[in-house]
Amino acid sequence: MKYDRIYNFSAGPATMPEPVLEEIRDEMMNYQGSGMCVMEMSHRSNVFQQIADEAEQDLRDLMRIPDNYKVLFIQGGATLQFAMVPMNLMKNGAACYVETGAWSKKAIDEAKKYGDVHVVASSKDRGYSYIPDCSGLDIPDETDYVYICENETIHGVTWPKLPQTNGHVLVSDQSSMFLSRPCSVSDYGLIYAGVQKNVGPAGMVVAIIREDLIRDSLDPKVPLYLSYKTHADNGSMYNTPNCWAIYVCGKVFKYLKRTGGLEAMEKRNTEKAQILYDFLDSSKMFKGTVDRESRSLMNVPFVTGDAGLDAKVVAAAKAAGYDNLKGHKSVGGLRASIYNAMPKEGVAALVEFLRKFEAENG
Numbered sequence: 060m061k062y063d064r065i066y067n068f069s070a071g072p073a074t075m076p077e078p079v080l081e082e083i084r085d086e087m088m089n090y091q092g093s094g095m096c097v098m099e100m101s102h103r104s105n106v107f108q109q110i111a112d113e114a115e116q117d118l119r120d121l122m123r124i125p126d127n128y129k130v131l132f133i134q135g136g137a138t139l140q141f142a143m144v145p146m147n148l149m150k151n152g153a154a155c156y157v158e159t160g161a162w163s164k165k166a167i168d169e170a171k172k173y174g175d176v177h178v179v180a181s182s183k184d185r186g187y188s189y190i191p192d193c194s195g196l197d198i199p200d201e202t203d204y205v206y207i208c209e210n211e212t213i214h215g216v217t218w219p220k221l222p223q224t225n226g227h228v229l230v231s232d233q234s235s236m237f238l239s240r241p242c243s244v245s246d247y248g249l250i251y252a253g254v255q256k257n258v259g260p261a262g263m264v265v266a267i268i269r270e271d272l273i274r275d276s277l278d279p280k281v282p283l284y285l286s287y288k289t290h291a292d293n294g295s296m297y298n299t300p301n302c303w304a305i306y307v308c309g310k311v312f313k314y315l316k317r318t319g320g321l322e323a324m325e326k327r328n329t330e331k332a333q334i335l336y337d338f339l340d341s342s343k344m345f346k347g348t349v350d351r352e353s354r355s356l357m358n359v360p361f362v363t364g365d366a367g368l369d370a371k372v373v374a375a376a377k378a379a380g381y382d383n384l385k386g387h388k389s390v391g392g393l394r395a396s397i398y399n400a401m402p403k404e405g406v407a408a409l410v411e412f413l414r415k416f417e418a419e420n421g
């Protein structure tokens with residue numbers, strides 16, 4: 060393989076499109092005649108402003124983001140959003156959350172510090188292996204928003220269709236599925252995603268928020284940095300932003316645009332995931348852990364049923380050039396994260412490896 064790179068199935072930070080890495084390499088010492096690397100530039104310079112403006116516009120084009128939504132680049136990762144969401148959106152001090160895995164659980168625990176949190180549905184009873192039926196949720200009138208994690212990275216579950224919110228604002232953590240398929244932005248009040256899963260380097264979140272949800276006055280103790288209004292009023296440059304992440308994400312947005320946009324991504328991602336799920340469904344040794352209709356296209360957890368054998372597979376796979384297949388420490392087993400940048404050949408090669416392992420060790 061070119062550059063001796065491996066197939067990297069990491070859940071995040073994760074594999075990047077090679078053409079993007081090559082462009083960054085070529086611009087490292089001198090960004091487009093500026094005489095500087097992007098990481099050496101003032102965020103107030105015209106050249107960086109253009110990088111940020113293009114990144115936002117390309118994302119707007121890709122997702123067809125309506126004009127009444129702001130696009131914000133915020134530091135602190137998705138984890139900071141677990142607090143920023145309730146701090147900014149709880150007007151009545153009440154929100155509904157759906158508990159579908161480790162990340163929504165963390166968001167629930169954080170939100171409880173700021174108001175009344177109603178867990179209106181949960182899949183904890185079967186180890187977060189499915190998305191509960193949310194077609195008839197009982198949502199109190201005073202609820203400020205309904206919160207979901209749309210793709211649970213650790214448990215590998217995705218919402219097959221959005222919950223019924225009865226007109227309440229929907230907030231979604233899309234970290235591990237952002238830009239993996241078309242998204243109807245107007246169905247949501249707020250979408251956010253840590254970019255190190257499916258887009259770029261760690262350390263930044265993209266938040267897409269409907270303008271009327273940006274409040275003028277919050278509790279005066281809320282740090283300025285944690286108010287969406289601060290970021291919205293200052294074009295995400297109230298302070299020094301994560302310039303490098305904005306630059307690299309901008310490259311990925313352009314790459315996605317020229318390779319067919321989100322419709323093409325969905326088609327590719329569906330085909331890729333199918334290769335792996337078809338194998339798991341036919342294997343005697345390996346088995347997927349998620350109900351069919353809730354299976355993620357991005358994170359595929361699977362097990363042999365024997366922790367010792369799981370570890371042996373992970374080690375043998377690493378030696379063969381398929382790395383980061385160990386499941387999250389909280390659930391064990393194996394997990395293949397097959398984000399946008401994982402080529403179909405990578406998934407096919409992994410399946411061949413697993414098939415051979417099963418034949419030799421079955």
Ligand SMILES: *Cc1c(COP(=O)(O)O)cnc(C)c1O
Binds near residue numbers: 211235
């Ligand atoms: C990784 C992840 C997070 C946490 O992201 P950080 O950037 O590390 O804070 C939150 N939600 C989901 C769905 C994730 O996959």
